[in-house]
Amino acid sequence: MDSNSNTVVVTGFGPFRQYLVNSSWEAVKELSERGLGKNIDLRIMQLPVVYQKAKEQVFKIWTTLQPLLTVHVGLASSAKAIIILEQCGKNKGYREMDACGFHPEGGCCMLDGPEKIESTVNMKTLWKNISVEGIDIIFSRDAGRYICDYTYYASLYYGNGRAAFIHVPPLSKSVTAAFLGKALQTIILEMLKQCGEESKMDHIKKKKRGFVRTQSLTLLSEANLKII
Numbered sequence: 001m002d003s004n005s006n007t008v009v010v011t012g013f014g015p016f017r018q019y020l021v022n023s024s025w026e027a028v029k030e031l032s033e034r035g036l037g038k039n040i041d042l043r044i045m046q047l048p049v050v051y052q053k054a055k056e057q058v059f060k061i062w063t064t065l066q067p068l069l070t071v072h073v074g075l076a077s078s079a080k081a082i083i084i085l086e087q088c089g090k091n092k093g094y095r096e097m098d099a100c101g102f103h104p105e106g107g108c109c110m111l112d113g114p115e116k117i118e119s120t121v122n123m124k125t126l127w128k129n130i131s132v133e134g135i136d137i138i139f140s141r142d143a144g145r146y147i148c149d150y151t152y153y154a155s156l157y158y159g160n161g162r163a164a165f166i167h168v169p170p171l172s173k174s175v176t177a178a179f180l181g182k183a184l185q186t187i188i189l190e191m192l193k194q195c196g197e198e199s200k201m202d203h204i205k206k207k208k209r210g211f212v213r214t215q216s217l218t219l220l221s222e223a224n225l226k227i228i
Helices: 023-034 051-065 123-129 147-158 177-227
Strands: 007-013 041-047 069-075 082-086 088-090 116-118 136-140 163-168
Touching: 007 023, 007 051, 007 147, 007 177, 023 041, 023 069, 023 163, 023 177, 041 051, 051 069, 051 147, 069 147, 069 177, 082 123, 082 147, 082 177, 088 147, 116 147, 123 136, 123 177, 147 163, 163 177
Parallel strands: 007 041, 007 069, 069 163, 082 136
Antiparallel strands: 082 163, 088 116
């Protein structure tokens, strides 16, 4: 990951159909109360369930805050007591109307974008390494071809893959906002561990490249001396 920022942005969505209280935003607010540790500058933002406006806000996140990571949280209305880790965003297939009665022209997010973009966060590894008591966590490669998927793709596009998406279930007696906030904290801290490990590997690779280049210059210099 090529950002040196300690800023992490986490977004949730506003009211959606019959869900006047969206569990994704309630969970993100709870996460904000908990934080991600003293070294992380956590920013939260509510996105509207509107294609173009969500895309515009995602663009602003990446151009103004330039975060280390942006994590989007969305409501999976069909999921009951399941948290879903989404690996990639898709560019096309957005035919369903948003809260304003519109969908993207041609059902496409980015006209010049690839068909899909993968997150630099390895969700399958995350899924294998993490557990949250009281709820199942699953891995997915299909974020649903609606506002969630659209927002995720846009963020991956603008952020060069430094985004992640988590689907959470609706609120219930057993799945409260506080419970989901704690789960988000656990999951995102594990994501940040991955980011840290990747940064270390990048640093090692750069040092190795620098060492090889220095050796090459030394050998070239020695060869020139022999020729002279």
